[in-house]
Amino acid sequence: QVQLVESGGGLVQAGGSLRLSCAASGRTFSNYAMGWFRQAPGKEREFVASISWGGGRTNYADSVKGRFTISRDNAKNSVYLQMNSLKPEDTAVYYCAAPAATYTTANIRDYQYDYWGQGTQVTVSS
Numbered sequence: 001q002v003q004l005v006e007s008g009g010g011l012v013q014a015g016g017s018l019r020l021s022c023a024a025s026g027r028t029f030s031n032y033a034m035g036w037f038r039q040a041p042g043k044e045r046e047f048v049a050s051i052s053w054g055g056g057r058t059n060y061a062d063s064v065k066g067r068f069t070i071s072r073d074n075a076k077n078s079v080y081l082q083m084n085s086l087k088p089e090d091t092a093v094y095y096c097a098a099p100a101a102t103y104t105t106a107n108i109r110d111y112q113y114d115y116w117g118q119g120t121q122v123t124v125s126s
Helices: none
Strands: 003-007 010-013 020-026 035-039 046-051 058-060 067-071 078-083 094-096 122-126
Touching: 003 078, 003 094, 020 035, 020 094, 020 122, 035 067, 035 078, 046 078, 058 067
Parallel strands: 010 122
Antiparallel strands: 003 020, 020 078, 035 046, 035 094, 046 058, 067 078, 094 122
């Protein structure tokens, strides 16, 4: 049974930084791509960042390029999202996601992911 548990969210002022973590369990982590999505109140869930199974390919939403960095540590079965220069519009619940298929690239569509964490709240004050 695949489980994803996010942590690291919180309240930060605009311009600040946060690092989100997602701990995965239930299968061989290194064989799977990972992704981060977010959902703000009253809005649809949107793609933030993803990383391929081998870590060699990453994708970012245009809104976070240059500010956010996704990375993975296979030894710790974890994926991270370093968020710098945060803006109030980054306020959302952030979700970690993983596909059922192995050896996939850094996909950007939510339907390409089968497992989701419970989410962690990020609030950026102005």
